Amino acid sequence: MKHLPIVLLGTLALAACSHQAPDAAVAAKSAPAASGAMQTAKAAPKQAQPAFTPPPESAIPAGPLGDEIRLGRAIFTDTPEHAHDYVGNGLSCSNCHLDAGRLANSAPLWGAWGMYPQYRKKNGHVNSFGERLQGCFRFSMNGKAPPLDSDVIVALESYAWWMSKGAPNGVKLAGAGYPKQGFKPPQPPDYARGAAVYAQDCALCHGADGQGQQVAGRNVFPPLWGPQSFNWGAGMHELDNAAAFIKANMPLSRGGTLSDQDAWDVAMYMDAHERPQDPRYAGDVAATRAKYHDTPMSLYGTTVNGHLLGSGVAK
Ligand code: HEC
Ligand code: HEC
Structure with missing residues (x-):
């Protein structure tokens, strides 16, 4: 691993960087683990099958609602670029919620949407989904909370709502959270x-x-x-x-x-x-x-x- 040529490292970097090459990143993630000769598997993966498959991105509708959903996706995958005023580090939401918030077992948005409003011990009251998003900006993004009625929060809510279409409400789905x-x-x-x-x-x-x-x-x-x-x-x-x-x-x-x-x-x-x-x-x-x-x-x-x-x- 130490001697990977720079060119290969570059390819790896591009494939892994979801906001530059989403398709490549997805392909890399779904490649069978056994295909990497560089690794020894230490334990069999024991990931639960996701209970829900979010709609494909091609299903985002045209029109103003679709525009808001697309803005939410853009904020999620390149947060410093699209929510600059509220971000204090170099991270994007999708660095921790992989595949643009779609991937099971990486706290996918479809596993979260239907679980709010929710009581959180962290702040001792019932949080709306929007307030949960604000928390991510303050802590994970080391920034500040966008107002609840701001375009940033409404766009992220639209994206999460759209991705969860057809998922049961109020049910903890397999693959939700970490x-x-x-x-x-x-x-x-x-x-x-x-x-x-x-x-x-x-x-x-x-x-x-x-x-x-x-x-x-x-x-x-x-x-x-x-x-x-x-x-x-x-x-x-x-x-x-x-x-x-x-x-x-x-x-x-x-x-x-x-x-x-x-x-x-x-x-x-x-x-x-x-x-x-x-x-x-x-x-x-x-x-x-x-x-x-x-x-x-x-x-x-x-x-x-x-x-x-x-x-x-x-x-
Ligand atoms: C540094 C990693 C990191 C970043 C960056 C990050 N999050 Fe999170 N997020 C987490 C962790 C950890 C949790 C808690 C998951 C749990 O408790 O299972 C979480 C939880 C959430 C939840 C609730 C999930 C649930 O199932 O209840 C939402 C929604 C969410 N994040 C959205 C965002 C948004 C939007 C952004 C960008 C503005 C963001 N996150 C950025 C790590 C991150
Ligand atoms: C092949 C390159 C690669 C390797 C090896 C790798 N990561 Fe990552 N890691 C990434 C990328 C790329 C992301 C962001 C994912 C995205 O945006 O889709 C990430 C995201 C993360 C995050 C969440 C974002 C953040 O910055 O806090 C953590 C935590 C993390 N990795 C820890 C680890 C740990 C621990 C290891 C070793 C066991 C590891 N990674 C090995 C490429 C790698």
Whole structure:
């Protein structure tokens, strides 16, 4: 893997970059895992069959409603470009909700739409779907919440609504969310083991320093920590979300090939790095942990390798 020629790396980059080549990215993801001679499968993939197939993009209607749905898709797949005012990092929604929000087990939009309004412990009240979207901007995008009646939120709602046409309402569908039910580490996650998994299975694309790879100022491979990543308030900083996402979806196009232990270890390694401060921080790391991160799934406010996590990084 270390000696991949630059040309091949370039091809890989293009195929993997969903907003530049959606069809290629989809093809890469659906290629059988066994076709990659570069890898050894460590465990059989155990992904649930999706209970729902979203309509093809060609079914987006013409007219003003179709235009709004298409705008929502554009925002979702290239968020810095189309929702610039509300984004504080280089990520797009589709970096974590793969295949433009369609892919099962990567928190697809069709698995979310029919589950709102929903009570969320995170903010202690019932959230509309729009408020859930606002949360993604504040935390995962390290930005600020677009107003509920803004074009950005309405377009994203239109896209999610359209994608969920025909899905049962109020039912947790197979493939919704990240598959974290009953997904436990055989042994407690370990930083040093995670570093080894990272070097072997992730660094090629996300960089040895976790900063991803950029071409002309745009992410070809997204960063996993540091100033351009999701912040300490984002769901991905919690170990169970990260481990489940990684197990199901990473390395890209080879989801399901890491062992459960490797997925937890590398999730811990990723989430034990510094990232932008939690926007709810009010001057004290211990108090912020006590108020928002009092769970073994969060490393915020704990010390790993002599570093107190939660100091934040400058944007
Ligand atoms: C850094 C990764 C990341 C990015 C970027 C991101 N999200 Fe998320 N998103 C998550 C995680 C983690 C969850 C929580 C999933 C869970 O609890 O199962 C989530 C949850 C959601 C949900 C609720 C899913 C459900 O099943 O209830 C929606 C809707 C959503 N995100 C939309 C967006 C939108 C829109 C954007 C872009 C503005 C975005 N996300 C950007 C990681 C991300
Ligand atoms: C072949 C290249 C490749 C490899 C190898 C790879 N990734 Fe990714 N990863 C990507 C791409 C590309 C995306 C964005 C997906 C998209 O936009 O469709 C991504 C997205 C992510 C995300 C969510 C977005 C973010 O930046 O936070 C996480 C977390 C992640 N990868 C972790 C890992 C881990 C951990 C490994 C190793 C086990 C890994 N990846 C291996 C290419 C790769």
